[in-house]
Amino acid sequence: MGMCEGKTFKFSNASVTSFAAVVGKVEGEGPYGSEFDEVIEDNKGGTDTWEQAEAGLQKKSLQYAMEKAELESGKMDIIFAGDLLNQCTGSSYGLKEFYIPFVGIYGACSTFAEGLLLAASMVNAGYVENAAAVTSSHFSSAERQFRFPLNYGGVRTPTAQWTATASGAAIIDASQRPPFIRAATVGKIQDMGITDLNNMGAAMAGAAYDTITRHMKHMGTHPENYDLIITGDLGQVGSDMMYELFKRDGVSLEGRHKDCGLMIYDRDKQDVHAGGSGCGCSASMMCAYFLKKVRRGELKRILYTATGALMSPTMVQQGGSIPGIAHAVEITSE
Amino acid sequence: MNISNQEYGELAKRISPPSAMYKTIPMAFVIGGGICVIGELLLNLYQMAGMDMEQAGMLTSMSLIFLSALFTGLKLYDRLAQHAGAGTLVPITGFANSVVSPALEFKSEGYVLGLGAKMFVIAGPVLVYGISASIIYGLIYYCFKTFGG
Numbered sequence: 370m371g372m373c374e375g376k377t378f379k380f381s382n383a384s385v386t387s388f389a390a391v392v393g394k395v396e397g398e399g400p401y402g403s404e405f406d407e408v409i410e411d412n413k414g415g416t417d418t419w420e421q422a423e424a425g426l427q428k429k430s431l432q433y434a435m436e437k438a439e440l441e442s443g444k445m446d447i448i449f450a451g452d453l454l455n456q457c458t459g460s461s462y463g464l465k466e467f468y469i470p471f472v473g474i475y476g477a478c479s480t481f482a483e484g485l486l487l488a489a490s491m492v493n494a495g496y497v498e499n500a501a502a503v504t505s506s507h508f509s510s511a512e513r514q515f516r517f518p519l520n521y522g523g524v525r526t527p528t529a530q531w532t533a534t535a536s537g538a539a540i541i542d543a544s545q546r547p548p549f550i551r552a553a554t555v556g557k558i559q560d561m562g563i564t565d566l567n568n569m570g571a572a573m574a575g576a577a578y579d580t581i582t583r584h585m586k587h588m589g590t591h592p593e594n595y596d597l598i599i600t601g602d603l604g605q606v607g608s609d610m611m612y613e614l615f616k617r618d619g620v621s622l623e624g625r626h627k628d629c630g631l632m633i634y635d636r637d638k639q640d641v642h643a644g645g646s647g648c649g650c651s652a653s654m655m656c657a658y659f660l661k662k663v664r665r666g667e668l669k670r671i672l673y674t675a676t677g678a679l680m681s682p683t684m685v686q687q688g689g690s691i692p693g694i695a696h697a698v699e700i701t702s703e
Numbered sequence: 704m705n706i707s708n709q710e711y712g713e714l715a716k717r718i719s720p721p722s723a724m725y726k727t728i729p730m731a732f733v734i735g736g737g738i739c740v741i742g743e744l745l746l747n748l749y750q751m752a753g754m755d756m757e758q759a760g761m762l763t764s765m766s767l768i769f770l771s772a773l774f775t776g777l778k779l780y781d782r783l784a785q786h787a788g789a790g791t792l793v794p795i796t797g798f799a800n801s802v803v804s805p806a807l808e809f810k811s812e813g814y815v816l817g818l819g820a821k822m823f824v825i826a827g828p829v830l831v832y833g834i835s836a837s838i839i840y841g842l843i844y845y846c847f848k849t850f851g852g
Contacts, residue, residue: 418811518808520775521825522784522791522800524727527720562708563715571715575704609718617705640785 376554377587382543383489383550385700386499388660389433390653391426393508393534396645399634404657405535406433412509412534420458423507426536426649427452427463430656431503434538438499445469445540446497449487451480452505452648453532454514459505469501477677478573478602479556480504481537481652482696485673486553488541489698498542505536506647515682516566529567530604531641533633537652539660548663552699554584558679560692566685570607570630570643573676576693577603578614581674584697592625596668599659601651601675601695602630604644629654651675663702670701727788734783735790742767742794764795771796775803801825 389406397408407429414422427450435445445467451474452459460473476483484502491500509519511532517523541550559576577600585591592598603611608628615622629651630644655673662668676695685691706714745766749759774780780800784791791797802822809821823830 513808517825518804520778520781520800520807521804522775522781522787522797524785524788527722559704560708561704561711561715563712568715568719571719575706575711579704606715606719610714613714613718614706 377552377584378486378490378554379552380489380493380550382495383493383541384544384546385485385539385548385550385660386542386544386546387434387438388537388539388656389430389437390535390537390657391429391433392536392649392653392657393426395508395531395639396533396535396633396653399639401633401654401658404661405653406430406657409534419507419509419513420454421462423452423454423459423505423510423534423536424463426507426534427459427503427505427538428466430505430536430538431464431467431501434501434540434656438540438542440499440540442467442469444499445501446499447472447488447491448501448503449474449484450501450503451475451484453477453511459507459510460503463505464503476675476694476696477679478506478569478646478648478650479675479677479694479696480648481655482553482601482673482675482698485539485541485550485698486555486696488539489550489553492541492543499540500542501538501540503536503538504648504652506532506534506649508532508534508647511647515680525642526567527642528565528570528604528606529642530569530602530630530644530646531634532647533602533645533650533653535633535647535649535653537649537654537656539656547666547702548660548700549703550698551701552584552588554580554587554697556580556695556697558692558694560690562690564685564688564690566680566682566691568606569602569646569678569680569691570604571610572678572680572691573693573695574603574607574610574614576695577607577611577674577676580695580697581672582615582618584672584674584699588699592620592622595625595670595672597659598622598626598672598674599651599655600626600628600630601677602644602646603628603676604630604646605636606643607676632658660700663700666702668702670699673698673700730786731788731790733790734787735793738767738791738794738796741770767795768799771799772803775800776807798826798829801829
């Protein structure tokens with residue numbers, strides 16, 4: 370049974386039994402291209418629209434994860450899924466054919482950590498035998514919803530991030546097979562007063578600092594206790610800002626921090642400015658790379674902290690700022 | 704949090720890299736100037752073909768708008784714009800791009816509610832305030848002409 374310690378939940382019975390990731394062409398050309406289960410070359414994934422293509426990404430990643438766990442739809446108890454599109458259509462359209470009990474969730478780019486911690490809670494509590502966490506994002510569907518048409522000649526600023534075309538799916542059960550989800554901290558909404566739509570990293574860094582600090586305090590740990598502290602998509606600007614915030618507390622993350630947004634692309638060769646972002650960015654990096662490393666024991670203890678900018682174009686146009694959130698999930702190999 | 708929002712904002716400003724203006728301004732000048740040179744060439748060509756200045760000017764604008772729409776459709780205009788910045792935004796070609804790009808993109812929602820409704824989503828404000836300003840200018844001009852002698 371889970372024990373609540375402050376605002377950090379501890380789990381003794383939640384294992385990530387299988388995981389899979391599907392990405393788009395640009396991500397496939399990135400440094401981790403060979404790690405993904407499938408790279409979809411066509412931006413529309415053989416469908417008519419980008420929204421359908423995004424739904425297709427979720428469908429595929431969950432299919433791969435279920436195949437690896439040798440599970441059929443009828444054996445799946447619950448899915449927690451989300452994406453960036455209005456009404457979370459990437460999830461609801463992508464997963465409708467599975468006929469699995471479905472909970473749609475939204476935490477912007479932090480959604481995958483949200484899904485993992487909800488899934489782990491349900492399994493650990495014994496309510497379900499297994500639970501899936503699935504998220505996706507698609508560069509083109511996100512651009513048209515949040516910014517400008519794809520072929521509009523607007524210039525991206527150096528702080529702008531590139532929404533990853535990617536999806537990750539993980540299935541949690543009590544199988545006692547590594548990786549294990551050991552603890553999780555639910556983030557608080559942190560509004561740092563950032564109003565620049567093109568600086569999501571800055572909007573999220575405060576939330577990342579807050580959640581990681583609280584998690585370590587509740588767990589009685591320090592950065593040295595983790596092989597890696599993995600953030601979702603702070604990008605270059607957000608990562609630098611988070612280091613500054615930790616520095617004020619005399620805490621150094623040096624050599625222990627990785628940001629999925631900075632890893633998924635080759636920023637020297639691919640024109641992605643401050644790095645990748647999107648619900649699918651950290652989901653695909655976790656499911657294609659980090660969870661594999663934990664399963665093999667190459668990483669023993671990691672703190673995955675996915676960050677989300679809870680941005681609404683309408684609120685920003687009305688003069689509002691961009692709140693950030695971050696959820697932390699501690700994953701171990703033993 | 705160990706920081707106030709004001710301090711945080713200052714920190715964000717300090718850490719966020721600015722645009723590389725030593726690179727962006729010359730690029731905007733060269734590419735924007737290049738588009739104007741093409742316009743000038745077309746103008747001369749049309750005049751050599753026997754058109755008067757007014758006709759040739761109009762045809763030049765139309766040709767540039769056509770080329771911009773074509774290159775937007777070929778997904779080349781936005782690539783050029785990533786390097787050119789205001790160099791592709793300011794000339795008439797930029798205006799054409801801002802109409803064609805949403806038209807292409809929102810076609811997936813249908814010709815009426817998609818293409819038709821969203822076509823002027825970027826250019827709309829320019830039209831509204833451009834036409835409004837020209838009416839005000841016209842009124843002032845009219846008043847001066849009538850009452851100013």
